Amino acid sequence: ELKVEQNPLFLSMQEGKNYTIYCNYSTTSDRLYWYRQDPGKSLESLFVLLSNGAVKQEGRLMASLDTKARLSTLHITAAVHDLSATYFCAVWRGARFGNEKLTFGTGTRLTIIP
Amino acid sequence: DSGVTQTPKHLITATGQRVTLRCSPRSGDLSVYWYQQSLDQGLQFLIQYYNGEERAKGNILERFSAQQFPDLHSELNLSSLELGDSALYFCASSPQSPSSGETQYFGPGTRLLVL
Numbered sequence: 001e002l003k004v005e006q007n008p009l010f011l012s013m014q015e016g017k018n019y020t021i022y023c024n025y026s027t028t029s030d031r032l033y034w035y036r037q038d039p040g041k042s043l044e045s046l047f048v049l050l051s052n053g054a055v056k057q058e059g060r061l062m063a064s065l066d067t068k069a070r071l072s073t074l075h076i077t078a079a080v081h082d083l084s085a086t087y088f089c090a091v092w093r094g095a096r097f098g099n100e101k102l103t104f105g106t107g108t109r110l111t112i113i114p
Numbered sequence: 115d116s117g118v119t120q121t122p123k124h125l126i127t128a129t130g131q132r133v134t135l136r137c138s139p140r141s142g143d144l145s146v147y148w149y150q151q152s153l154d155q156g157l158q159f160l161i162q163y164y165n166g167e168e169r170a171k172g173n174i175l176e177r178f179s180a181q182q183f184p185d186l187h188s189e190l191n192l193s194s195l196e197l198g199d200s201a202l203y204f205c206a207s208s209p210q211s212p213s214s215g216e217t218q219y220f221g222p223g224t225r226l227l228v229l
Contacts, residue, residue, distance in 0.1 A: 033218075042116070042204060043149075043157075045217040088157060100170030102147075102159040 002027050004091050006105035014113050016078050021108045023072040023089035030094040032072045034063050037086045037107075046074075046087075076110075084112045117141065118221035120205050126227045132193040135224045139186055139207030145169070146188040147208075147218060148180055152201035163188055195228045202226075 003026040013019050023032070034046040047056045049065035049072060056063050060083065062075045072089055089105045117140035127133055139146050148160040150173075159172035163182035174180075177195075182188045192199060202225050206218040 042220040042222050043206075044220065048217060090157075090159075100162070101172050102162075102170075103172075104157040104159070106156055 002029065002091060002093060002101070002103045004089060004103050004105040006087075006089055006108050008108060009106060010109050010111075012111045012113055013076075013079050015080055018078065019076050021074040021076075021087055021089075021110070023074070023105050025070045025072075025091045025103075027070075027093075028067070028097075029070075029091045030096075031092045032065055033090045033092065033102075034072070034074055035088045035090065037088065039085075043088070079112045081112045081114065084110055086110070116219040116221065118205060118207050118219050120203075120221040120224050122224060123222065124225050124227075126229065127195060128229055129195055129197060131195050131228075132191065133195065133226065135190040135192070135203055135205075135226075137188045137190070137205030137207075137221060139188070139205075140219055143207035143209050143219070144186065145208045145210065145218075146182055146186070147206040148174075148188070148190050149204040149206065150201045151204065151223075152198075154198065155201075160190070192226070197228050200226055200228045 005024045032049045035043045037043045047063040052067040054065045060077045065072045086107045086109045088107045092102050119138045121136045144165045147162045151157045160174040161180050162170040180190045202223045204223045205221045208216045208218045
């Protein structure tokens with residue numbers, strides 16, 4: 001069974017600093033998603049990573065995928081308070097693996113401190 | 115505003131009861147997904163429909179069922195409710211199937227409390 005692990009679970013960082021959230025998954029999969037969730041709110045899709053070496057960037061966030069290592073990273077550059085949220089990665093296994101299914105990581109609660 | 119609507123926003127009911135959650139996808143989106151978020155289980159994918167047909171099944175209990183109607187709206191039916199079913203239920207939609215790797219757009223969620 002596919003397992004998706006994120007670390008750290010909690011992260012406090014100062015404004016202006018850089019940091020990385022890691023997402024490891026246990027078996028070969030088709031694609032990887034990153035989502036953001038603000039407290040009490042719904043989820044917002046950030047990135048979809050489709051292939052090995054894929055890199056996507058939006059503002060201060062950059063996501064990458066290494067399918068050989070089964071690892072995705074979400075890098076935060078020069079953090080600002082608005083980035084405080086919980087970030088989830090999720091891994092999709094398509095029909096070629098049997099039952100199509102999306103499996104979420106535990107989430108990383110990010111707090112940006114002024 | 116993602117364009118995905120869910121009703122009701124809040125639902126309080128008793129154990130053993132049955133409820134129906136409704137989702138209207140963005141205009142033109144063919145895929146609808148259901149998710150459950152709880153403190154115990156985290157965020158879980160329940161089920162996905164594409165153009166009226168079940169496409170993928172996640173950790174959906176047998177007491178739960180869903181369908182997508184010809185107008186593409188979807189309903190999630192939860193029966194024989196237990197305390198542990200209390201959670202936030204999200205619906206999401208995307209234009210095509212997951213194979214295309216498209217972004218999903220999430221609704222605001224329905225918060226279910228089972229007493």
